[in-house]
Amino acid sequence: AKTSLFLWNWIWTPLSLVRSCRRQGIAEHPRSLPIWQLLSFSKFVRLNLDSWTGLIELGHQEKVFYFVAGTKVRMSIRDPSLVRQILIDNATCYSKPSFIRSLKILGNGLFSASGDLWDNQRQLLGRIFHTKAIKNHFESILTSALKVTEMWGNELENNCREVDINQEFLDIMVELIGKIAFDADLSIPSGNLSMISKSFKRYLHNKWQICFGPAATIPWYKILNMHLVKEIYEDECQLSNLVKEVIKNRQCSNASTLDEVDHDPILIDRLLDAKSLVSSCNISTGQVLDNCLTFLLAGHETTSSLLSWTVYLLSLNQLWQERARAEVQEFFSWHMHWKNLTNLKLINMILFESLRLFPPQPVIGRHCMKKNLVGEYEVDKGMEILIPIAALHRDQDLWGDDANEFRPSRFANGINGACKDPSAYLPFGTGPRTCIGQTLALTEARTILAVMLDNYAWELSPAYKHYPHVTLTLQPKFGMPILITKL
Ligand code: HEM
Numbered sequence: 001a002k003t004s005l006f007l008w009n010w011i012w013t014p015l016s017l018v019r020s021c022r023r024q025g026i027a028e029h030p031r032s033l034p035i036w037q038l039l040s041f042s043k044f045v046r047l048n049l050d051s052w053t054g055l056i057e058l059g060h061q062e063k064v065f066y067f068v069a070g071t072k073v074r075m076s077i078r079d080p081s082l083v084r085q086i087l088i089d090n091a092t093c094y095s096k097p098s099f100i101r102s103l104k105i106l107g108n109g110l111f112s113a114s115g116d117l118w119d120n121q122r123q124l125l126g127r128i129f130h131t132k133a134i135k136n137h138f139e140s141i142l143t144s145a146l147k148v149t150e151m152w153g154n155e156l157e158n159n160c161r162e163v164d165i166n167q168e169f170l171d172i173m174v175e176l177i178g179k180i181a182f183d184a185d186l187s188i189p190s191g192n193l194s195m196i197s198k199s200f201k202r203y204l205h206n207k208w209q210i211c212f213g214p215a216a217t218i219p220w221y222k223i224l225n226m227h228l229v230k231e232i233y234e235d236e237c238q239l240s241n242l243v244k245e246v247i248k249n250r251q252c253s254n255a256s257t258l259d260e261v262d263h264d265p266i267l268i269d270r271l272l273d274a275k276s277l278v279s280s281c282n283i284s285t286g287q288v289l290d291n292c293l294t295f296l297l298a299g300h301e302t303t304s305s306l307l308s309w310t311v312y313l314l315s316l317n318q319l320w321q322e323r324a325r326a327e328v329q330e331f332f333s334w335h336m337h338w339k340n341l342t343n344l345k346l347i348n349m350i351l352f353e354s355l356r357l358f359p360p361q362p363v364i365g366r367h368c369m370k371k372n373l374v375g376e377y378e379v380d381k382g383m384e385i386l387i388p389i390a391a392l393h394r395d396q397d398l399w400g401d402d403a404n405e406f407r408p409s410r411f412a413n414g415i416n417g418a419c420k421d422p423s424a425y426l427p428f429g430t431g432p433r434t435c436i437g438q439t440l441a442l443t444e445a446r447t448i449l450a451v452m453l454d455n456y457a458w459e460l461s462p463a464y465k466h467y468p469h470v471t472l473t474l475q476p477k478f479g480m481p482i483l484i485t486k487l
Contacts, residue, residue, distance in 0.1 A: 013382050017073035018066070020380050026075070027065040052390075052468035055362055059391035064377065069212065072098060074384040075377075078392050080424040082375045086366060086385055088431035093372040097365030097384050099211040099472075104236055105203065107290030110436065111298060114369075121283065121291065124274050125267065125436065133264040134439050137180050138338040141444050144176050145451040152484060153455070159486050162461050165311050166480040169304035169448075170197035176444060177299030181267040182292065184246050196242065197304075200297055203235035204471040243292045247272070267295055295437075301473045302360040303441045307448060308480050309358035310351060313406050315460040315482060320408060324350055325453040333454050341446050349408035351445055352415070355427035356399075357406060362390035362474045364429055389426050390474075398424045456484045 021028065063079040077083060086094060095101075095114035106112040110121045127133065148168065155161055171193040178186035187193050206228050250268050265273070271288045314321040324346050331343035366385040371378065379385070396403045398420050399410070410418040415425050428435035435441070452458075461481035469477035 014068060014071050014073050017380055017383055018068060020378065021066040021073070021075070024377055026377065027062045029061060029065050029067045052362075052470060052474070055388055055390050055470060056394060057391075058388045059395055072384050073382075074386050075379065076386045076388060077374070078388055078395070079375070080392070080398070080421045082377075083387050083392070083426070084423050084430070085374050086387070087364070087426075087429065087433070090372045090374065091431050091433065093368060093370040093379075094366040094385070095369050097367045097386075099207070099365060101367075102211060103204075103207060103472075105239055105290075105293045105297070107293070108287055109290035109294035111294045112290075121287065122432075122436070124270060124283065125291070127264060128267050128270055129436050129440055130264075131439050134443050135338055136264065137440070138341075138443065138447070140179050141176060141447045142336055142451070144172055144179075145448045148172055149451055149455045153486055156484075156486055160483055162463070162481050162483055164479040165458075165482050166304065166308045166476050167194065167197075169307045170194070170300060172448065173300035173304045173444070174296070177296055178246075180440070181295050181299060182246050182250065183266055183268070184249065186246075196239070196296070197300060199235045199238055200301065201471075201475070202231060203239070204301075204473075206232050206235075208471040239293060239296075240289065243289060243296065247288060247292060268292065298437060299440075301475075302437075303444050305358070305360035305473045305475055306351065306355060306441065306445050308476060309360075309474070310354040310445070310449060311452075311458065311482060312460070312476070312480060313354055313357065314350070315458060317406055318459070320346075320350060320406070321453070321457070324449075325457075328450045328453045332450050336451075341443065341450075344446055344450060346408065347446055347449060349411040351442065351449070352411040352418075353406060353408040356393045356418075356425065357404075358468065358474055359389045359393055359427045360473050361427075361429075362470055363388055364426070387426075392424050392426065395424065455487060457487060458482045458484045 058076060058078065061076070064075065064077050064082065066073060066075045068074075077086065096112050100106065100112050103112065108117055110118065110125060113121060152161065152163060152168075174193045174196050175185075175187050178184045186196065209228060210232075247268065251272065268288075271283065271291055274283045275285060275288050314324065327344060327346045332340050364387040366387075368379050368381055368383040368385065371380050373379075392398070394403045399418070402410075415422045419425055423430065428438040459482065461483050463481045464476075465478045467477040468474055
């Protein structure tokens with residue numbers, strides 16, 4: 001039985017998918033003989049998916065093409081109308097791709113589940129991230145932003161200091177998601193915040209290696225590279241134990257907010273209540289853990305990426321930095337209130353432009369579970385779909401000749417005014433699986449950026465090395481050292 005399964009998964013399915021693509025005249029990359037393709041594949045993947053320039057270069061290839069990575073056949077699709085069909089119209093035919101499903105820490109949580117299991121959890125957790133609920137967290141967000149910027153001020157030498165802003169943002173976001181989702185202080189013991197973000201980072205990097213690196217092509221590569229496997233196992237244990245402890249503490253404190261009038265429950269209470277009640281949203285103990293880990297990861301990696309790249313872009317565009325600061329000082333500094341965030345029009349435009357140029361999740365993937373028609377193409381069961389958001393966001397046919405430039409004013413009249421086809425702008429995805437945390441993310445980003453602009457001016461440090469690095473999110477590989485000056 002094992003031999004038949006091996007032959008089916010490793011030989012029959014990929015060959016039949018390739019045959020189907022060829023029959024439909026879908027372009028193939030790289031063009032080569034099948035055996036050579038298998039051997040050269042890890043190189044292609046490394047060139048195009050692991051590296052940022054490679055990912056952007058996908059924008060110069062055909063809008064639809066296919067490629068083979070070991071046993072996986074993937075179709076890259078960057079035509080907005082086809083993307084809409086996959087993510088919205090035919091959404092039920094697709095689940096999350098093999099890379100996401102291989103992330104054991106996400107288990108069957110909201111990000112990775114499909115079908116009824118996903119539907120149940122989305123219904124359960126939707127309310128927690130509505131605007132009204134996020135409004136209640138504004139004070140926590142503001143307090144964290146003020147605390148961190150004050151701390152930088154205490155450590156200034158000659159009014160100036162070098163800060164790795166990427167690590168700072170990762171730490172702030174871990175602390176914030178700890179407060180917002182679990183009502184827990186993850187900054188204790190000292191160094192815990194960085195430990196958490198570094199553990200997630202190493203875990204994602206190693207898993208990416210296995211999914212898209214040489215391991216995708218060479219069978220049993222994992223056995224040969226036990227070091228990688230050991231690190232993955234260590235990170236899984238460390239992160240699960242940490243979250244198990246948080247859950248245990250919450251259960252012991254019995255501090256559910258469900259009974260409080262006018263207060264939406266926080267994530268952990270909602271999950272624990274659903275576990276204990278026999279309700280339409282009943283979930284298992286494992287799913288409580290999976291979701292806590294999912295939100296801990298999704299709640300810090302993405303928003304810190306958005307903030308880091310925004311700070312980078314404002315370092316290179318000092319005029320925009322000054323204009324944004326003037327806006328903050330006019331509408332926000334004197335009264336740091338939730339309502340005043342909506343007055344920060346330039347900040348909004350800057351964040352939208354940053355999400356366009358450096359989307360924190362630069363690729364969206366899907367796995368086809370049921371044969372379906374996408375445009376004129378038949379997509380067979382087993383095909384993996386790759387939607388290169390980063391390439392879509394820089395497509396000159398859609399965004400104009402200045403697609404690669406930082407020009408926040410393109411968003412002056414919203415997304416519709418910025419792009420010929422607004423469905424080509426997908427920083428938070430679209431359709432039923434659209435990002436559940438986008439209101440929270442944008443509130444955090446606006447507040448933290450506003451507080452930072454109000455207190456500091458900054459430029460890139462000469463030590464900065466530009467190397468955007470793709471794993472699940474887009475992060476500066478060697479951190480982002482900037483020089484901050486107190487105003
Ligand atoms: C700038 C920040 C963020 C960006 C750019 C972003 C991006 C995305 C994208 C593109 C998706 C769709 C993925 C897909 O279709 O496969 C997604 C889904 C998701 N995001 Fe975010 N995200 C951000 C912040 C957050 C935050 C702060 C949280 C949680 C607190 C969060 C939690 C999730 C979850 C749980 C899903 C899965 C939703 C589902 O499948 O129902 N995200 N995000």
